[in-house]
């Protein structure tokens with residue numbers, strides 16, 4: 001399912017946090033939201049998943065304007081801070097969320113086994129989450145986000161605090177979800193993750209300063225480093 005944002009605005013009190021943002025992500029693409037801390041990445045994701053109402057503008061998934069309850073069920077969301085039940089096991093957490101998603105009872109157990117395997121937590125499925133490492137919690141959060149096989153997956157800094165080996169494994173999972181047709185929106189601070197993505201949306205102070213294919217974005221820089229596009233934006237803001 002594709003995603004279309006058109007002139008989306010959001011203020012918190014007197015502060016405009018998302019300013020006239022428009023872009024389209026095609027079905028089955030990975031689009032990364034890039035930007036310095038406070039640039040509006042999490043707010044934009046919360047607007048897209050319907051957790052926050054926009055002040056103006058429209059957000060559409062396929063032919064349907066959001067918010068829409070039927071489409072909500074087809075979204076997966078991995079929040080920046082793990083939303084897990086610490087006193088439940090990995091399996092217990094997945095069973096709980098499987099119930100929330102109304103996964104059919106007959107297939108629920110098999111699907112839980114499948115996602116545990118995908119994130120390499122099968123051997124730890126009975127361990128309580130409070131005894132998990134940070135990386136294990138991230139992987140469990142990912143398993144929960146994909147449990148109901150969403151058409152669109154939103155990932156808010158999914159690899160923050162994750163070591164490079166595990167990060168590579170997690171990105172391999174994202175690529176395999178993309179290969180199955182899932183559209184993925186992923187926010188990150190990690191500039192080298194951008195090369196894993198098809199499109200890049202660069203946010204700076206709530207404004208979309210660039211939106212293009214990753215190849216074209218990189219070609220716009222002298223150094224081949226996407227950070228340069230932010231330096232240019234900060235310089236032009238300082239001059240104006």
Ligand SMILES: Nc1ncnc2c1ncn2[C@@H]1O[C@H](COP(=O)(O)OP(=O)(O)OP(=O)(O)O)[C@@H](O)[C@H]1O
Pocket residue numbers: 012017035036037038039040041042043044
């Ligand atoms: N509920 C809220 N009430 C008031 N201001 C908010 C709220 N949520 C976010 N903000 C402000 O909106 C701006 C954008 O925040 P947001 O969390 O979207 O940025 P971000 O790019 O995701 O940052 P980070 O990379 O640090 O997570 C910040 O100035 C933040 O303080």
